[in-house]
Amino acid sequence: MSIKVQNISKSYNKIKAVEAISFEVKEGELFGLIGPDGAGKTTIFRILTTLLLANEGTASVAGFDVVKEYKAIRNSVGYMPGKFSLYQDLTVEENLKFFATIFGTTIEENFDLIKDIYIQIEPFKARRAGALSGGMKQKLALCCALIHKPKVLFLDEPTTGVDPVSRKEFWQMLKRLQQKGITILVSTPYMDEAALCDRIALIQKGSILKIDSPENIIKKYDKIIYDIKAKNKHQLILDLKNYPSQYSVFAFGECIHYIDKNSVFNSTDLQNYLLEKKHMEIEISVSNPTIEDVFMDL
């Protein structure tokens, strides 16, 4: 096991941040912590990177205890905090060189590990880190976290504030790193990214709701979700919420996701109800559940 978390609890001034959390990450696995802001993801990262002490429970990273053997952990993990944490007044190259030096290595020594990523930011290597775009900053931060060839990589919301194209590229890079045998623990508030992990833990309000592979989580979901569209979306949500047999209603991109209480559901009844409420251009179709649907239901 690369990461082992057992019954970890942590509170700040009596406010519980995480409560009795347990999970395990296998060696070489890409494991995702999925949950909204304030769910406790960053707290878990900080406990595992030895920055915070848990109030209860034990945890180990790469075989080392997070409390007793914190020094060994600091030597063997790469950590990319949620906030951009490089030196804005140093250039791209200087930042990378600095992190290589403090980890007692050189850029050349582990260049093959960061090559794919670094060639994308190399044209800007003389530019100060503060002047890079969001996506570039994250690529540089990833390079800096990787330069010493860590056994375990911790990425706290690496794609927050990054454009969709860069996000996609970033995840492709993570996949490639995983093939090189690095265990990766990543957190994200974006549900669409969850599907790219080997296994995920869904977290909310400091507790883990479910741990499984994204496919299994979706497969095990037994309710049928309907995509509903109409011209007046806002009124549509209000009216659907008043429908007697509704189980849940929430906006999902272009359309509304609707789940009925009964397993036998007649879409014409709903259509008539909506027509009665003077809705136009009504479309009802069955939708494939996503992680977000599962999450909303938990």
Next chain:
Amino acid sequence: MKRFIGFVTKEFYHIFRDKRTMFILFGMPIAQIMLFGFAITNEINNVNIAILDKSKDAETQKIINKISSSKYFKINEEITNENQIESVFKRGKVKAVLVFEKDFIKNIQTIKQAKVQVITDATDPNVANTISNYVNAILLNYTQEINKNNKSSHQIQTQTQLYYNPELKSIFTFVPGVMTIILMLVSAMMTSISITREKELGTMEVLLVSPLKPFQVIIGKVFPYIFLSIINAAIILLLGFFVFGMPIEGNLFLLAFESVLFITTALSLGILISTVSNSQQTAMMLSLMGLMLPVIILSGFIFPVSSMPLPLQIISNIIPAKWFIIIIKAILLKGATISVIWKETLILIGMTVFFIAISVKKYKIRLE
């Protein structure tokens, strides 16, 4: 060692790329020493005075000539009666009025005593005091001259000699004072700000999760500022020496040693401040309020410690700057050796050890 060099290189990048830091480091010492040297001075030159001579005889004329020929006074106005005194002061034209009594020469010859009244404008008490001292000195000189011919008179003559600063030049107290302030500011404020900046920007988080040991981070942070502070001290002393004729009587090595010692004291205070503050603003406020004001007010730089009320005198003992000012004045002006200032030196060493011990104890190897 490689790690350390890498870290220090990074610190120098930070310093040289930040215009504000560069200005505080190198602009301020020069600006301050120039300001203190040229603008702020306790000496008087060309002070305007008025004369009310009720006697108008040969002796009063002699005294008036003596006064006006000195470079300290300029006779601006001659008034004819006492009622005008108030009005010349109110117009702000003169700082002092000299009144010679009636029958001045006659009184000297008959009762061997004549009176001169010196009235000064004491809205600025220091200036008023200095003026009356200067006038007294000139009059004393005059009486000595007329007594030379008169062998029968017995009198005690005081011979005043001012050691170490015979011309009472204020720059001699300002150079050590400014040096103390600058070293305190550069060392304590700049290091505390540079450490808290890492906390604020989140880079401290990354540094903590690295094999760097806490003391490596701190020494790496502090080292560039030791280096820059030494340069600063040298600039200030050179300016004092060449521009203002400040004497450097003592041993240069002792001077360098004591300066480095004080820099270390200030740096350890800076580290201490950074361990208790989480933002650059707090660090700056703590350094300014907690260090700069006491340094200026209680160190004896501007206001003599001996004339403060007892509680403040006691408090002044915990101000490192007070001890450094004593040391550096002794070395620069009196040419003191370590045998004279060992006590103050030990106090500074003790304070440094104390600050470092607390900082190490308070330094966090984790967040929170």
